[in-house]
Amino acid sequence: MRYLTFALAKGRLAKKTLALLEQIGITCEEMKDPDTRKLIFVNEELKMKFFLSKATDVPTYVEYGAADIGVVGKDTILEEGRNLYEVMDLGFGKCRMCVCGPASARELLKKNEIIRVASKYPVIAKDYFNNRKHQTVEIIKLNGSVELAPIVGLSEVIVDIVETGSTLRENGLEVLEEVCPLSARMVVNQVSLKMENERIHKLLEDLNRLIKEENK
Ligand SMILES: Nc1ncnc2c1ncn2[C@@H]1O[C@H](COP(=O)(O)OP(=O)(O)OP(=O)(O)O)[C@@H](O)[C@H]1O
Numbered sequence: 636m637r638y639l640t641f642a643l644a645k646g647r648l649a650k651k652t653l654a655l656l657e658q659i660g661i662t663c664e665e666m667k668d669p670d671t672r673k674l675i676f677v678n679e680e681l682k683m684k685f686f687l688s689k690a691t692d693v694p695t696y697v698e699y700g701a702a703d704i705g706v707v708g709k710d711t712i713l714e715e716g717r718n719l720y721e722v723m724d725l726g727f728g729k730c731r732m733c734v735c736g737p738a739s740a741r742e743l744l745k746k747n748e749i750i751r752v753a754s755k756y757p758v759i760a761k762d763y764f765n766n767r768k769h770q771t772v773e774i775i776k777l778n779g780s781v782e783l784a785p786i787v788g789l790s791e792v793i794v795d796i797v798e799t800g801s802t803l804r805e806n807g808l809e810v811l812e813e814v815c816p817l818s819a820r821m822v823v824n825q826v827s828l829k830m831e832n833e834r835i836h837k838l839l840e841d842l843n844r845l846i847k848e849e850n851k
């Protein structure tokens with residue numbers, strides 16, 4: 636039997652991803668060691684391999700088949716635009732992609748004026764405003780602390796993730812429009828879904844059952 640390889644996003648989603656897999660009997664003890672510098676972990680019994688990578692790289696590993704299965708946020712899937720199958724909403728890591736800014740920016744969005752939009756997610760931001768043909772926007776790519784942009788005058792608004800809303804509140808900003816809801820998703824390589832159909836379907840069935848029970 637060949638190994639089934641999982642690419643998991645490190646960071647915020649990692650802990651819950653590992654906990655979810657553990658609940659359906661997919662474990663890898665070695666991976667839990669916080670001091671390990673190892674990058675890939677093997678469960679010989681299950682014939683499975685696991686690695687954690689930067690979230691934005693998960694869709695790349697899965698598209699090329701270096702991983703059969705990936706777990707990553709919907710935001711990353713949309714931004715990376717890779718060829719893969721999104722097979723399941725895992726129901727954790729819930730947040731929203733929003734257009735945010737100071738309350739005064741509301742008027743600019745209504746008036747269809749030219750606006751500058753700062754974001755870590757230039758593709759999502761561009762797609763969102765492209766659908767509004769009447770508004771011209773300049774997208775400015777940032778790599779973090781995006782809320783700074785309207786405060787220091789880099790942009791009028793931002794497109795960013797909002798979870799609790801604390802970052803916005805503490806910086807005098809608010810949600811102006813919602814782009815889409817987000818959560819962690821399972822993605823599968825297109826060839827693997829055919830070649831490893833049985834094993835992947837069993838995994839999806841187990842996860843579905845678990846998620847349904849948890850939501851009861
Ligand atoms: N409050 C939140 N802020 C950001 N991402 C969140 C939040 N809640 C859930 N998520 C999910 O977690 C993922 C981000 O995880 P993480 O914060 O580890 O990465 P990151 O900050 O984008 O990475 P990096 O620090 O490498 O830029 C997002 O892709 C999103 O799907």
Ligand SMILES: O=P(O)(O)OC[C@H]1O[C@H](OP(=O)(O)OP(=O)(O)O)[C@H](O)[C@@H]1O
Nearest residue numbers: 779780781795796797798799800801802
């Ligand atoms: O609504 P909240 O609960 O405040 O969460 C949202 C904030 O968290 C994320 O930033 P992160 O901590 O990943 O830092 P970054 O901005 O440097 O990416 C996101 O980009 C928002 O800034």
